[in-house]
Amino acid sequence: MLLFLYIRQLRKKYEKTEKEKKVICQGKNMKVSILGAGPTGSTAAYYLAKEGIDVELIDKREFPRDKPCGGGLFNPPLFYKEFPHVKEIEGKYIYKAKFYCRKYFFDYESKDPLMKTCFRKDFDHFLLKKAMKEGAKLLVQKKPEPEGDIVINANGARRIKDYPEAGICLVNDFRIEKEIDTVYIHYGFHGIKGYAWLYPKEGYANIGIGAYLPQKSIKRIYESYIDFLEEKDAAHVQGKSYSAKIIPFSSIKIFILRTH
Numbered sequence: 428m429l430l431f432l433y434i435r436q437l438r439k440k441y442e443k444t445e446k447e448k449k450v451i452c453q454g455k456n457m458k459v460s461i462l463g464a465g466p467t468g469s470t471a472a473y474y475l476a477k478e479g480i481d482v483e484l485i486d487k488r489e490f491p492r493d494k495p496c497g498g499g500l501f502n503p504p505l506f507y508k509e510f511p512h513v514k515e516i517e518g519k520y521i522y523k524a525k526f527y528c529r530k531y532f533f534d535y536e537s538k539d540p541l542m543k544t545c546f547r548k549d550f551d552h553f554l555l556k557k558a559m560k561e562g563a564k565l566l567v568q569k570k571p572e573p574e575g576d577i578v579i580n581a582n583g584a585r586r587i588k589d590y591p592e593a594g595i596c597l598v599n600d601f602r603i604e605k606e607i608d609t610v611y612i613h614y615g616f617h618g619i620k621g622y623a624w625l626y627p628k629e630g631y632a633n634i635g636i637g638a639y640l641p642q643k644s645i646k647r648i649y650e651s652y653i654d655f656l657e658e659k660d661a662a663h664v665q666g667k668s669y670s671a672k673i674i675p676f677s678s679i680k681i682f683i684l685r686t687h
């Protein structure tokens with residue numbers, strides 16, 4: 428999870444020196460408001476509340492709430508090292524992966540789990556409950572009225588125009604009869620600037636596709652990916668439904684560098 432790697436970097440950067448410990452002590456008399464109770468907001472709230480700081484988390488939506496997501500937690504051992512409290516989340520460990528990138532194919536099996544999959548709704552709710560257990564308070568407000576001395580903005584990647592590029596994603600959790608144990612990632616499927624994936628979950632297959640815009644016929648390409656998975660005997664799902672969303676993307680140059 429890129430987000431968690433970013434928080435880890437921040438934590439390393441602000442590792443507590445004696446001077447900083449004093450700042451935290453002073454902070455104990457402060458109130459911190461966090462706008463957005465997604466993984467970013469809830470994780471910040473968890474660590475602050477653990478330090479005894481008065482934290483209010485404000486979200487415009489009731490929890491548990493859903494979002495389009497793959498639900499994959501990459502490299503769980505590294506993840507737990509940095510965020511031990513995440514270990515308890517229920518999910519499925521995946522040890523096998525098949526990667527496709529244009530004409531290349533790579534089959535991989537690992538001793539350690541490559542990823543853990545869970546449902547986005549449960550994951551976000553789990554993190555929120557952890558923060559609340561440490562003492563953070565949740566307020567549901569359509570128009571946030573933060574009362575803190577410090578306000579942290581954690582309301583997600585929202586305004587497309589603030590990002591270098593825009594993309595589209597189509598995703599769904601499909602019920603499955605037969606359990607799947609391999610994750611599939613397919614860069615450049617049908618020539619898209621993006622990738623398609625299959626993340627196996629307990630009783631479900633999360634199938635999605637994300638591509639830079641402009642992108643023609645993404646719906647048809649998504650359906651072709653489901654057919655491809657069927658042909659490979661990777662997943663057999665009923666129907667081809669999905670939810671679609673326009674999302675902000677980082678620079679396309681970075682994507683091209685990574686995939687060439």
Ligand SMILES: Cc1cc2nc3c(=O)[nH]c(=O)nc-3n(C[C@H](O)[C@H](O)[C@H](O)COP(=O)(O)OP(=O)(O)OC[C@H]3O[C@@H](n4cnc5c(N)ncnc54)[C@H](O)[C@@H]3O)c2cc1C
Binds near residue numbers: 465598
């Ligand atoms: C299709 C897709 C698949 C993905 N798959 C994966 C994956 O498999 N693994 C992975 O690690 N990541 C995945 N991601 C990325 C992951 O979803 C994000 O990194 C993560 O959601 C970021 O968390 P966040 O807390 O910053 O933002 P969010 O989860 O978006 O939370 C922001 C919160 O702020 C609230 N909010 C917004 N505006 C306001 C406001 N004005 N006032 C109060 N509250 C507000 C929202 O209601 C929301 O609850 C995927 C993303 C997409 C789009």
